Amino acid sequence: MCGIVGYVGPRPAAPILVDGLRRLEYRGYDSAGLAVHSPSGIEIRRAVGKLRNLEGLLFERPLEGTVGIGHTRWATHGRPSEVNAHPHVSGDIAVVHNGIIENHVALRRELKADGFEIQSETDTELVAHLVQREVRRGKDLLGAVLETIARLQGAYAIAVLDHARPDRIVVARASSPLVVGLGEGENFCASDVPALLPYTREMIFLEDGDVAVLEADRVQLFDVRGETIERPRRHIDWSPAMAEKAGYKHFMLKEIFEQPRAIEDTLRGRLDRTSGDIFDQEIGLDEERAKAIRRVVFLACGTSHHATIAGRYWTEELAGIPAVTELASEFRGRNPIVGEGDLVVAVSQSGETIDTLVAAREAKKKGATVLAVVNVIDSAIARMADAVFYTHAGPEIGVASTKCFTAQLANLLMLSIWLGRRRGHLSAERCRELVEALASLPQQMQETLQGTRQLVANLAKRTKDARDVLFLGRGLSFPIALEGALKLKEISYVHAEGYAAGEMKHGPIALIDEHVPVFVLVPEDDQYERSFSNLQEAKARDARVIAVATSGDEAALDQSDDLLEVPRTLPQLTPFVTVLPLQLFAYYVADFKGTDVDQPRNLAKTVTVE
Numbered sequence: 301m302c303g304i305v306g307y308v309g310p311r312p313a314a315p316i317l318v319d320g321l322r323r324l325e326y327r328g329y330d331s332a333g334l335a336v337h338s339p340s341g342i343e344i345r346r347a348v349g350k351l352r353n354l355e356g357l358l359f360e361r362p363l364e365g366t367v368g369i370g371h372t373r374w375a376t377h378g379r380p381s382e383v384n385a386h387p388h389v390s391g392d393i394a395v396v397h398n399g400i401i402e403n404h405v406a407l408r409r410e411l412k413a414d415g416f417e418i419q420s421e422t423d424t425e426l427v428a429h430l431v432q433r434e435v436r437r438g439k440d441l442l443g444a445v446l447e448t449i450a451r452l453q454g455a456y457a458i459a460v461l462d463h464a465r466p467d468r469i470v471v472a473r474a475s476s477p478l479v480v481g482l483g484e485g486e487n488f489c490a491s492d493v494p495a496l497l498p499y500t501r502e503m504i505f506l507e508d509g510d511v512a513v514l515e516a517d518r519v520q521l522f523d524v525r526g527e528t529i530e531r532p533r534r535h536i537d538w539s540p541a542m543a544e545k546a547g548y549k550h551f552m553l554k555e556i557f558e559q560p561r562a563i564e565d566t567l568r569g570r571l572d573r574t575s576g577d578i579f580d581q582e583i584g585l586d587e588e589r590a591k592a593i594r595r596v597v598f599l600a601c602g603t604s605h606h607a608t609i610a611g612r613y614w615t616e617e618l619a620g621i622p623a624v625t626e627l628a629s630e631f632r633g634r635n636p637i638v639g640e641g642d643l644v645v646a647v648s649q650s651g652e653t654i655d656t657l658v659a660a661r662e663a664k665k666k667g668a669t670v671l672a673v674v675n676v677i678d679s680a681i682a683r684m685a686d687a688v689f690y691t692h693a694g695p696e697i698g699v700a701s702t703k704c705f706t707a708q709l710a711n712l713l714m715l716s717i718w719l720g721r722r723r724g725h726l727s728a729e730r731c732r733e734l735v736e737a738l739a740s741l742p743q744q745m746q747e748t749l750q751g752t753r754q755l756v757a758n759l760a761k762r763t764k765d766a767r768d769v770l771f772l773g774r775g776l777s778f779p780i781a782l783e784g785a786l787k788l789k790e791i792s793y794v795h796a797e798g799y800a801a802g803e804m805k806h807g808p809i810a811l812i813d814e815h816v817p818v819f820v821l822v823p824e825d826d827q828y829e830r831s832f833s834n835l836q837e838a839k840a841r842d843a844r845v846i847a848v849a850t851s852g853d854e855a856a857l858d859q860s861d862d863l864l865e866v867p868r869t870l871p872q873l874t875p876f877v878t879v880l881p882l883q884l885f886a887y888y889v890a891d892f893k894g895t896d897v898d899q900p901r902n903l904a905k906t907v908t909v910e
């Protein structure tokens with residue numbers, strides 16, 4: 301996730317900005333830059349890679365001013381490069397931005413027609429040109445920012461400098477975080493609290509639609525119409541470590557709770573709710589290619605592999621295309637039959653996992669089309685693929701993947717819907733229904749997290765000493781059962797098995813007794829009746845049964861020892877909500893056991909070695 305910092309006051313701005321950016325490093329970034337007012341104009345320094353590269357540049361060519369903005373970039377539009385790094389400049393205007401502008405294609409077209417030369421691949425540069433155009437039309441900086449944000453769709457936190465007003469920074473936000481820090485004769489802004497803690501603990505958290513003008517001795521707040529507003533001033537007493545985790549004890553817990561937001565960002569600009577469809581532009585494939593596909597082969601490892609099992613089921617049902625899922629490590633090197641007519645979908649959070657990379661490369665060599673579904677822009681798998689469909693979950697720091705898993709599910713479901721529609725398999729009506737259900741997901745995920753957190757924490761306390769835990773699910777709940785077991789193994793070191801519920805009789809049923817907690821996933825879907833029988837079979841063998849069921853399911857309440865309720869959604873979308881209490885369960889068991897939740901023993905976030 302990008303990080304923004306701004307400073308206006310009497311002190312040299314550059315060291316404060318770099319220090320603030322360093323305190324936002326945990327958010328992840330691939331390039332960084334500063335813009336500072338100097339007597340001759342706004343001066344910019346930008347560098348790809350770590351902050352030390354930017355510092356090296358500042359050592360050679362220092363920035364002198366006392367008012368400036370800084371940015372660490374996590375690429376979303378355009379690969380990591382100096383020209384794509386922020387700040388972006390248009391005439392006398394410099395802008396840094398965190399977020400995703402959805403209507404960037406239309407804005408780019410409009411600005412080009414208006415004679416603007418666009419240097420970068422970013423959506424942010426467009427914001428700089430929009431502000432500049434308004435200034436040229438006679439608006440002051442505040443007015444120009446107000447006009448500009450009226451044209452933006454999507455998420456943004458922006459900070460803007462104008463050479464003509466070297467005493468101020470204008471900031472604005474919608475959906476992306478922005479906090480104003482209040483000092484003595486100096487003021488600050490940042491994406492997140494930790495950047496400001498060494499300088500002030502008095503803060504104002506801006507809300508959606510807020511605009512602020514920061515000068516050294518005052519901060520004025522406005523709404524989108526330019527009317528003055530007030531926001532409460534807060535005193536923040538978090539330690540820097542707590543602040544990085546937004547007050548959560550671990551990154552993993554923070555990332556679990558970030559999921560509604562990660563899904564919203566991943567869906568942003570992809571759902572066409574007017575015509576009830578998925579937009580073409582972001583999928584990376586064209587219609588002709590969609591029609592020519594004879595088979596879809598999913599390749600992935602670990603948690604990403606679990607997402608592809610759901611991807612496979614969706615592809616078969618919604619797109620009507622034969623599909624298989626392969627563990628990348630099993631696929632590579634065995635000379636599998638793959639080639640022309642196959643769409644290989646390589647799914648990876650990091651985009652660097654060696655097995656997935658090598659497997660996808662082998663498939664490409666044999667003539668398959670490779671589509672990457674990755675979270676890290678311009679990563680190795682993104683670069684080798686024929687097309688990329690990015691998840692926008694933001695950087696994930698906990699080794700055990702959570703928010704990237706649900707973001708992968710979102711992309712794989714959108715891909716299946718898109719393929720089904722383009723191939724005439726999915727009716728317009730069904731497509732619209734799925735698109736609407738997807739749009740409601742962030743809210744439903746939020747409800748699930750809030751509704752189950754305490755129950756799951758209590759359950760974890762009671763069951764933390766179990767030696768074995770079983771997770772059972774059918775259909776789309778099968779990969780969720782696997783994921784629930786994997787999460788528990790990874791971070792709490794408790795032995796767990798995820799099983800297709802129908803396979804229970806072929807082995808795991810022998811493990812069941814009163815000491816074994818059994819999670820049974822029974823959301824309302826086409827498999828409900830049969831899954832419910834499995835729940836009863838487990839109960840009949842004295843297992844401690846924990847049902848994950850649709851809220852209001854009386855039978856599940858009656859038959860289970862513990863019930864974790866999830867909101868009703870379309871059967872195709874249940875994995876997004878059923879996985880959440882399982883992630884929380886793994887987290888709380890690990891926390892009660894006192895294991896290293898964010899960095900479990902023997903595991904690595906990115907496996908780039910054989």
Ligand code: G6P
Nearest residue numbers: 602603604648649650653701904
């Ligand atoms: C490691 C991580 C897992 C991840 C897997 C695949 O094992 O610890 O969380 O699921 O790699 O990683 P990828 O980046 O390809 O999704």
